[in-house]
Amino acid sequence: MVLNGFEPTHANVFSHGPSSMVCTVWDWDSNGKHDYIGEFEATFKEMRGAIDGRQVQWPCLNPKYKVKKKNYKNSGIVILNQCKIIKMHSFLDYIMGGCQIQFTVAVDFTASNGDPRNSCSLHYIHPYQPNEYLKALVAVGEICQDYDSDKMFPAFGFGAQIPPDYKISHDFAVNFNEENPECAGIQGVVEAYQACLPKLQLYGPTNIAPIIQKVAKSASQELHTKEAMQYFILLILTDGVITDMADTREAIVQASHLPMSIIIVGIGNADFSDMQMLDGDDGILRSLKGEPVLRDIVQFVPFRNFKHASPAALAKSVLAEVPNQVVDFYNSKGIRPKVPAHFPSSRPFGP
Template sequence: MQQTYNPDERIYVELFLAARQLLNLEFFSKSDPYLEIYYSLSGQQETFLGRTETAECNLDPNWEKTFNIEYSQDMIQMLKFQIFDQDRMGREFMGEAQTTIKDILQQKNSLISLQIKRFDKAAGLLICKAVLFKESNHYVQWQFSGINLKNMDGIFGKSDPFLKFYLFSDGVWCQIYQTEYIKDDLNPTWKQFEISLQRLCFNDENKKFKVECIDRHEKGKNNQILGSFETTIDEIFNKNIDSFQLIQPKGGSAGTIKILNKKRIYRANFDDYIKQGTKFNIIIGIDYSSHNGVPSFPDSLHTYIEKNNIYQKALNDIAKSLENYDIKKLLAIYGIGAEPHFSNYNCNSYQTLFPLTGDFQNPQVIGYQEAVNTYQKRLKEIVFKGDLQLEDFIKYVQTVSEHNAGKLIYTIAVILGQEQITDLKEVQNLILTGQKLPYSLIYVGVGNDDFKEIKQINDLINQQNPPIRNNFNFYQYQQDIPLSLLKKHLLNDLPKQVVSYYQ
């Protein structure tokens, strides 16, 4: 099968962040800074990527939270960093800095220092280190313990130790993982965890990585390093070394770190599942609800006054991006929420779901061009009525997915629609309960709405406890974006969602 683009060729940038000489906005202590990061392509809308943890009473923080972004060499990828002081009353702006991913990578060792500005005045330095990597199939799973660790708390207590793991990149040690801390224990056993070899040592079994053992103090302030050691995967697995002396910063032993159990893990990737015979079933639903406007008017999102309205452009680009995921280029096209008047369709009343072909037994067309032609042909044969209700479409997709669960068939379902969904609660519940099925749901927002409620579906999924698989993705269609970039954005999470289902 010829893919629209190979996800295993994707290159990512991981950003490590720190700040120096921040302004102190507190009177009786020091500020508690955290950082928010925003991402955009030149001329496009900003996206909030997330925030770091809060560094308490620290004007020179090294934030532990890192950020992964797919790197596109031919695009200007803008980054905006905003720093805030967290306090009991809320937060206070400490300053911001901006750069591009390319600017960071062009610096020596991919390490850049940026002037932080607060209301046009200097407010410290932001330090950003970028590391390029590809996703890895190879992981290690292991568990560490400490033996006779040095007590840093004197006669009134014992050390509260935890471990930090570091990747060595371009002369800089970058923190990549941290265990939990164990209170008052000089012989701790930390929880088992796994980490990819790419992240640990760039898949090079002879490349050293570093482990630090640290004594945690109250709220993480003024932590003390007990000691550290460096080793390689080759030493651990091929030479079977599992015990390491912790060397203190000024020399001397601070105890022993021992690996209790260890194993290598190979995790299949998206391309592996394709090679195993996984096929894709593509279903596209188009919103014909009255909120889109009457198509005989030029301001309608479905207007036929213009030759190529925004829905037609979106369908053309989305279908063209998807069609190669099916070897026969079959695309099932459905209308959502309207009254169809097709000569070959025997129901002319309001329908929450209907095939644009007029035949539920044969809802598929061949290729993106036929999909667009079918859309154009049917536009004057549809009476726009009612609100956008997605429950029936999603139930249909989930029924198809459940039917194909044992057949190595994965469904890619796409909704082209505006924002005003009247059964949003039902939609959310269906998405939450259907996360174990072999399908992904991509909502493509059409028009200039902010799509706030739809974007929050991802937040709802990520807040579930215990965690659940996320097979939902939102993308707001933009007419001027290159098709090659659209493919990357549209299918950004699809490989991960396919892998998470089969694993």
């Protein structure tokens, strides 16, 4: 955009009715005291004229000068040399085009949650009342379930000693079927959780990098299809402090290049500062080597803030960033949504 041979460094565009826009032109100053030059009104159809390589121009008018100066004509001529139209696709465009959302659930079974036989435990086994993990799993899971393509949830646990040899594991199938860790709907995850809990020995440490890497492996395989029609979301339920923070940061940085997002739900009243740091809302998350995330893929939700809130409030918080994260990924790869059609259900979750 050229103004009397001078190139203004800032312009704002505002809608002014169904067919026209008001464009304000400013001279940008580093001290923040930008100088208002003037404005002009244009239609989208007029601006499109520059697509063919011909110049389009408008007089730039400053209302104050128009009143004060008798012979004032304009503050210059705005010349549009080139116009490029970029269509911004929405989350719904990709879903309608066949993008399939695949949710994976991961549950923290570390000893910091407390002995399940103790009523103070977040994993307390009560015959009639759901514990804190079950409350969060059902509340959040039912929200996510509506977005999942096949309603089958691979469910994993981490931080426990598991049968038969009771070795520590950070990515075991909650149903103990490593070949097929999928559960039918959130109710299936609930039943698998309730069945496995008495058989486990809660242990530690709280390492979440392995489960992130496990889901990232499937997301990486999907990326190699070039169409990346499946988008993976890892839902982690944990009680707090992460012990493999360096590896977790590295895993998140690598996962930010893949069709993948992570939702972390904090259970209980622990210090969740680590989780908030991973969320990246207060700054760009980096690996220890200094590599930044390609895009923000982590959303942290402290469940204690929503125990008495409406399902709508919880849903808004849990899924607040997911649509934009999905769109950001596809935009970064230059992948456009397909024309709406019937697409087959997803393939099984890979090991």
